[in-house]
Amino acid sequence: MAAVLDVKGLQVRYGGVPALAEVDIVVEQGAIVSVIGPNGAGKSTLLNAIMGILPANASAKGQIKFEGAEFSGLSVEKRVFGGMSLVPERRELFGAMTVADNLLLGAQRLRHIGAANPMSQLDMIYQMFPRLKERHTQFAATLSGGERQMLAIGRALMAKPRLLMLDEPSLGLAPLIAQETLNLVSRLSETTSILLVEQNAKAALNVSDAGYVLEMGKVTAQGPAASLATDPRIIEAYLGVGKKKANPGN
Amino acid sequence: MNPTVALLLAQDGIATGAIYALLAMALVLVFAVTKIPFIPIGEFVVYTALTLVVIQANQVPRTVWLLIAAGCIAFITDIVAFVRERDRAASGGIAPLWLSAAQNLLLPAVIAAIVTMLSQQPRIMPVDMLMAVLIVVPLAPIIYRLAYQPLVSANPLVLFMVSIAVHFVMVGLGLNLFGPDGDRAEPYADWQLELSGQIVRGQVVMVLVAAVVLMVILYLFFARTVPGKALRAVAVNRIGAQLVGIGTATSGKLAITLACLIAALCGLLISPGVTLNYLSGELIGLKGFVAAVLGGFVSYPLAVAGAFVVGLLESYTSFWASALKEVIVFSMIIPILLLRTFASRSDMGEH
Ligand SMILES: Nc1ncnc2c1ncn2[C@@H]1O[C@H](COP(=O)(O)OP(=O)(O)OP(=O)(O)O)[C@@H](O)[C@H]1O
């Protein structure tokens, strides 16, 4: 099995302050890989660095190999056209535009690569999220939190990505719906590889093939999801019985 | 002042207002997409008008050579950027260079060839106008490439300074290209209408019709087409736009080119009505700015309304106090900015 994503020695600094130090991450073809860790560990920084949307005060170093090609240093749109998609923590929807237009623009990658039918994903997404179809003329800014989540995932999927990166897709959702979202993630992995960041470590590891634990900008544990889920140290820190969220705070 | 004069002044005011409205919309568009205060917009108006004058004299305008030279510089810049990127990331083929060569070398050469060939032939006026637009508008993406693209993430103050620099470079080049004297083009509508006893000049009618048609086209472009929606998306959420693959540079180039196309059409519309020289762009552009400021640089309808206020004010003050015309128009900015600041205090938290 070839790796879709091979990150080696990734370092990120925010104005001189290190946020990621020498991080190595591999996502195999068709796999779901989750990254767990406390608040401020650098999980969002990791995904943003891979996607190339770090803020202006950040500097990144290291190798980002995507399907064999070096992607570090490429512009965001080249990474998108290459097949990466990110659902960022802040969703970054087009608030003053309709749900339908948000989805339409999600297909820019397929237009760029000259796909015969760039909107081919639309029916699939409306089937997956009937709510979005009902509300397709509504402005994205007026959607509920859960609907916004659906739209963000839907917009990312419109590009038919080869690698889908999800930053806390269940953030702020009711537990039942959060679980549903993760079930959806596991279904999505039939068509794309997935790199998942989740606060809900237990549920995330449940649907994943492999996992990484990120603490203070370093990978402190990694391995198959099943063995991470039974590692006593990780159970203590992140999978504490009865707790919904591992590290509440700020 | 009798009613006839008042109505004539109103006509003038509305016609100039329509021009400022188009320019203000162009400025709002560029600012929303790129955060660039595009001061040199007035130069595009003047370049087009004066290029048209030269074409109508059956000569090859020097703007053609400017286009070719600027294209060569842009192409070299692209090569340098390409080589540099290769050092860092060894991916991607040579395709972007072919594209750059087509845009920056081939297109100007083709335009130059067409213009040179046609300059000796008998032509109708729309062909002259089309040629002027074809020569001037392709300068826009080149200017974006050279002056603004290297600074995509710079703050608005830097972008403002760059705009001032581009403005002065274009004024200086304008003196070389067109000489110091003012000129006007042949009239495209030397007829008159009579509306219940009031004479309406054909040119006023044409300006208004063209402005309305352009605004409808722009509306349809932004509301219905994918590239239009992509530009809106950048204005609404720049990171979101990047995440779906709408490049900052691509959209910036498109926005500036569109704005300069609008400016060029304004240049055609006013070219028979007023005498323009290489310096005239400054005041025209700045008045578009005043109108855009009236709209807070975000609202198209308010900018259009502001433009008509500027046009009418200018027309009436030129009758009563022509020496103070510009003073009055520009001093409007101060109370309006103050009002806007107070007004925006109350809706600060909305974003
Ligand atoms: N733009 C920025 N400028 C300076 N520091 C930043 C910036 N963005 C993030 N940081 C810092 O980098 C560190 C990692 O942040 P990051 O958002 O990646 O954490 P995270 O693991 O995603 O946390 P959470 O679980 O809360 O989302 C934090 O200490 C944060 O304060």
Ligand SMILES: [Mg+2]
């Ligand atoms: Mg985060």
